[in-house]
Amino acid sequence: EIVLTxxxxxxxxxxxxxxxxSCRASQSVRNNYLAWYQQKPGQAPRLLIYGxxxxxxxxxxxxxxxxxxxxxxxxxxxxxxEDFAVYYxxxxxxxxxxxxxxxxxxxxx
Amino acid sequence: QVTLRESGPALVKPTQTLTLTCTFSGFSLxxxxxxxxxxxxxxxxxxxxxxxxxxxxxxxxSTSLKTRLTISKDTSKNQxxxxxxxxxxADTATYYCARGVGASDYWGQGTLVTVSS
Numbered sequence: 001e002i003v004l005t006x007x008x009x010x011x012x013x014x015x016x017x018x019x020x021x022s023c024r025a026s027q028s029v030r031n032n033y034l035a036w037y038q039q040k041p042g043q044a045p046r047l048l049i050y051g052x053x054x055x056x057x058x059x060x061x062x063x064x065x066x067x068x069x070x071x072x073x074x075x076x077x078x079x080x081x082e083d084f085a086v087y088y089x090x091x092x093x094x095x096x097x098x099x100x101x102x103x104x105x106x107x108x109x
Numbered sequence: 110q111v112t113l114r115e116s117g118p119a120l121v122k123p124t125q126t127l128t129l130t131c132t133f134s135g136f137s138l139x140x141x142x143x144x145x146x147x148x149x150x151x152x153x154x155x156x157x158x159x160x161x162x163x164x165x166x167x168x169x170x171s172t173s174l175k176t177r178l179t180i181s182k183d184t185s186k187n188q189x190x191x192x193x194x195x196x197x198x199a200d201t202a203t204y205y206c207a208r209g210v211g212a213s214d215y216w217g218q219g220t221l222v223t224v225s226s
Contacts, residue, residue: 001172033211033212035211035212035213037156037213039156044205044207044216044217044218044219045156045205045213045216046216047212047213047214050211050212050214051211051212056212056214057214088155088156090156090158090212090213092209092211092212093211096161096169096170097158097169097170097171097172098146098158098161098169099158100148100155100156100157100158101155102155103155103156
């Protein structure tokens with residue numbers, strides 16, 4: 001089973017700043033099948049990035065994903081007020097279970 | 110338009126069996142490559158992947174919960190059912206179903222299940 005580790009646990013930033021979130025896998029993620037989700041309080045998660053770097057439909061281009069094998073990054077180029085939320089990575093390439101990471105909370109500094 | 114909606118009891122007693130139904134529209138689970146996944150989230154905690162069923166009836170389960178979970182589908186009704194046996198207070202969570210060909214691109218709003226006597 002692949003274990004995902006996300007860092008930092010909390011990221012305190014101001015609107016307009018750049019956010020860099022990390023997701024590290026305990027084993028290689030086949031085909032770089034790594035997704036990122038955003039979750040706001042009381043809401044279901046929303047898919048941001050799939051395949052490590054492809055933006056989902058309707059996702060603004062300030063969100064970008066990168067990385068491969070075991071190390072992946074989500075970057076938000078300039079934080080908007082609506083971007084303060086919890087972000088989860090998930091691997092769906094290797095054998096199930098298709099685990100989630102523990103999340104990174106991006107809050108307002 | 111793709112939608113998913115979870116339904117089931119809001120409260121179950123310890124040791125009981127939970128049955129949740131995901132009713133969806135806007136896609137068919139008989140389409141090659143399509144799948145529906147169940148995910149849960151205890152209050153204030155992270156997402157936990159539970160189970161998935163694919164268009165070809167393949168099923169996959171959480172390693173830690175696989176002895177308690179069963180996932181099935183009724184393609185004609187556009188429904189996926191998850192059963193979880195021997196419920197415990199630690200299973201209190203919001204349960205989501207989601208569609209995905211890999212990553213989950215559409216989610217239901219979730220249903221909160223509380224386990225308490």
